[in-house]
Amino acid sequence: MKLTEAEWQIMNALWQKHPATARDIMDRLPAGVNWAYTTIKTMLTRLVEKQAVGEVKQGNTSVYEPRVSQQKARLSAFRSLLDQAFDGAVGPLVHFLAEEKQLTAKERAELKKILDREADGKGE
Amino acid sequence: MKLTEAEWQIMNALWQKHPATARDIMDRLPAGVNWAYTTIKTMLTRLVEKQAVGEVKQGNTSVYEPRVSQQKARLSAFRSLLDQAFDGAVGPLVHFLAEEKQLTAKERAELKKILDREADGKGE
């Protein structure tokens, strides 16, 4: 499930609260994204075709619902980034994060904590 | 500096060793990427236009050199992912990484190892 940039905007708004109408989504788009109503409809149509979103009519109005979870979409995007820019491995990414100082001590600690929990709680 | 998927392939090959000719790059592309020579040339031309790559003629042959570092390109891609899919913050990504069962035990272990090393090696 590969989403384009514009599609991410729509999905983000939809995940926030759903089901939602095109109008709802329009109102929830970040300030600065000032798309025409029909632009949003076009995006939704394409997302429905892609099966990323479900559509049900209520009276004359379509109501939308995500069909892919945010988690799944994130995973897909994350994997793509990894494959494309980090040799497909988490290691180079973590190194990068460390060197770029993108990770604060707090975040690092949190990540470790959660990883520890993961490790014994449910190691595979 | 936003690179497309195909452009990443070229850049990855170029960063590997440079300067390099189109032919060099062609040989270094991952198996499975079997582009025609002219396809690679087209990509290179576009990358030069974008100032992502420098070009110098040697005889009748162009020799290419990256103009953006891998580090910079990675940062840009990483930022894009964050903005687009993770509310623009590292926190949600860290969470995601931790929660995601899709990460193999190996990757998790590696992550932890690096985090440990980072932790005492250089406090920030």
Added chain:
DNA sequence: TGCGATCTTCGACATATGTAGTAGAATGGC
């Protein structure tokens, strides 16, 4: 019940992206 507000469906169009063929110039070995 009539009208403005709102929806929907279609079509359109520019730019971006992926992928490559052609034609002509330069090169190098014989």
Added chain:
DNA sequence: GCCATTCTACTACATATGTCGAAGATCGCA
């Protein structure tokens, strides 16, 4: 010097993406 090989510069073209506008179907309220 000549020819096959290899380059470069152009052009081309399909599909993807970002953005709507127009026209007609509906709804809800005065």
